[in-house]
Amino acid sequence: MADLLRTPLYDLHVTLGARMVAFAGYEMPVQYPLGVMKEHLHTRARAGLFDVSHMGQVILRGADPAGALERLVPVAIKSLAEGRQRYALFTDDEGGILDDLMVANRGDHLFLVVNAACKQADIAHLRAGLPECEVDVITDRALIALQGPAAEEALAQIAPEVAEMRFMDVAVMETAYGQLWVTRSGYTGEDGFEVSVPEAQARAFAEALLAMDEVEAIGLGARDSLRLEAGLCLYGNDIDTTTSPVEAALEWAVQKVRRTGGQREGGFPGARRILAEFRKGAGRRRVGLLPQGRAPMRAGTELFAAEDADEPIGQITSGAYGPSIEAPVSMGYVTTPHARTGTELFGEVRGKRHPVTVADMPFRPSTYKR
Amino acid sequence: MKYTEEHEWLREEDGVMVVGITAHAAEQLGDVVFVELPEVGDTVSKDDEIVVIESVKAASDILAPLDGEVVEVNEAIVDEPSKVNDDPEGEAWFFKLKVSDASPMDDYMDEAGYKAFIG
Numbered sequence: 127m128a129d130l131l132r133t134p135l136y137d138l139h140v141t142l143g144a145r146m147v148a149f150a151g152y153e154m155p156v157q158y159p160l161g162v163m164k165e166h167l168h169t170r171a172r173a174g175l176f177d178v179s180h181m182g183q184v185i186l187r188g189a190d191p192a193g194a195l196e197r198l199v200p201v202a203i204k205s206l207a208e209g210r211q212r213y214a215l216f217t218d219d220e221g222g223i224l225d226d227l228m229v230a231n232r233g234d235h236l237f238l239v240v241n242a243a244c245k246q247a248d249i250a251h252l253r254a255g256l257p258e259c260e261v262d263v264i265t266d267r268a269l270i271a272l273q274g275p276a277a278e279e280a281l282a283q284i285a286p287e288v289a290e291m292r293f294m295d296v297a298v299m300e301t302a303y304g305q306l307w308v309t310r311s312g313y314t315g316e317d318g319f320e321v322s323v324p325e326a327q328a329r330a331f332a333e334a335l336l337a338m339d340e341v342e343a344i345g346l347g348a349r350d351s352l353r354l355e356a357g358l359c360l361y362g363n364d365i366d367t368t369t370s371p372v373e374a375a376l377e378w379a380v381q382k383v384r385r386t387g388g389q390r391e392g393g394f395p396g397a398r399r400i401l402a403e404f405r406k407g408a409g410r411r412r413v414g415l416l417p418q419g420r421a422p423m424r425a426g427t428e429l430f431a432a433e434d435a436d437e438p439i440g441q442i443t444s445g446a447y448g449p450s451i452e453a454p455v456s457m458g459y460v461t462t463p464h465a466r467t468g469t470e471l472f473g474e475v476r477g478k479r480h481p482v483t484v485a486d487m488p489f490r491p492s493t494y495k496r
Numbered sequence: 497m498k499y500t501e502e503h504e505w506l507r508e509e510d511g512v513m514v515v516g517i518t519a520h521a522a523e524q525l526g527d528v529v530f531v532e533l534p535e536v537g538d539t540v541s542k543d544d545e546i547v548v549i550e551s552v553k554a555a556s557d558i559l560a561p562l563d564g565e566v567v568e569v570n571e572a573i574v575d576e577p578s579k580v581n582d583d584p585e586g587e588a589w590f591f592k593l594k595v596s597d598a599s600p601m602d603d604y605m606d607e608a609g610y611k612a613f614i615g
Binding site for chain 1: 526527529530532548550552553554555578581
């Protein structure tokens with residue numbers, strides 16, 4: 127695969143027998159010999175190790191990096207306590223979403239993790255928007271996620287301090303594999319960690335975890351079905367510049383202090399539209415969708431209010447078989463009158479309309495350690 | 497046994513043609529989660545899309561390899577799609593065709609030819 131980048135774990139993936147695919151400019155493992163279904167179920171039952179080194183790791187420094195970053199995100203960063211992490215969105219002037227990211231307060235700086243496909247644009251956006259800040263792109267560290275009920279037990283064998291962390295904590299720890307930057311977070315709906323590890327020690331660190339009985343390597347295929355069951359958005363599918371935070375049902379990511387009447391109301395790109403949608407609602411909304419039959423309804427499936435309706439009222443943006451639900455699961459956008467939980471709609475698959483029900487997300491309760 | 501470039505296998509049995517997908521195809525598809533089969537009695541033409549398979553990764557079609565009439569379908573793989581991964585060239589056959597024109601059989605590969613084809 128020409129011109130594709132490789133992560134520090136590339137050789138390990140090949141040794142493990144992964145099937146490699148092009149993803150966001152990188153050659154990444156889509157699955158290992160275990161297969162997507164078993165990888166998914168293993169993560170829910172024990173612990174899965176994911177190479178997410180393709181994602182962007184960025185350090186933001188300055189006199190007031192939190193105050194500065196609030197100019198680009200509709201999120202309360204100034205009130206993010208040291209040692210804590212928060213989900214955030216870069217919005218554009220039209221109120222669309224440029225990317226979603228994680229922001230951690232590490233005392234004298236902020237640590238950001240951004241999507242692989244957006245990272246060059248995000249870095250340019252940070253540099254242009256926050257000229258008073260220093261934007262350091264970390265290129266000598268791998269990022270490894272360890273997710274699942276046995277993740278704590280496994281990682282604690284290397285870094286015992288992780289047992290003390292709560293969901294969305296961030297900590298730095300010295301280990302046999304160098305300095306680890308650990309957050310208790312992830313993209314599976316499971317308890318777990320994301321660990322930034324020095325490139326030179328990344329393979330040994332991953333191999334030490336994989337040597338434990340409870341840990342298996344998990345590819346992008348299962349990562350997608352895990353996050354979908356957890357109701358988490360995939361940037362580029364479920365959110366993008368054509369969707370606003372309110373349409374995307376991400377109101378929870380915009381703290382009250384940034385909304386109308388809040389102390390730091392507005393002051394982020396697209397505030398006029400986004401705050402208006404908080405007051406009046408949006409015309410459409412992202413919802414969970416459970417197809418009633420067995421056929422998955424995948425991204426692009428059009429949704430109709432009735433079996434014989436002419437015009438679609440929405441579209442599926444992510445859909446797959448949910449191995450833990452043992453049924454197909456989807457999410458998508460529908461016009462607001464059809465967004466209520468329990469509403470019956472029809473999805474058109476291969477020219478036939480099949481019933482699908484609007485459902486609450488996550489499809490499966492999350493097991494974060496709060 | 498004969499093989500198509502669409503990764504189907506065809507085996508003549510009691511005067512009808514049994515059709516399934518190859519182990520190579522099943523492995524490439526990944527875990528199969530949904531199968532939609534034609535109706536018994538359907539008259540099909542070669543290259544009609546008569547089966548839909550959905551795996552954890554994607555949807556794919558299976559084409560009728562010959563003209564004929566569907567005389568039996570394997571409901572067991574509809575109820576338990578994972579059989580397609582477990583035993584693709586045995587228990588997990590898809591449908592049986594009463595063939596009306598067997599001439600395309602001459603173009604299909606034997607086992608050695610198929611092995612060479614998939615490399």
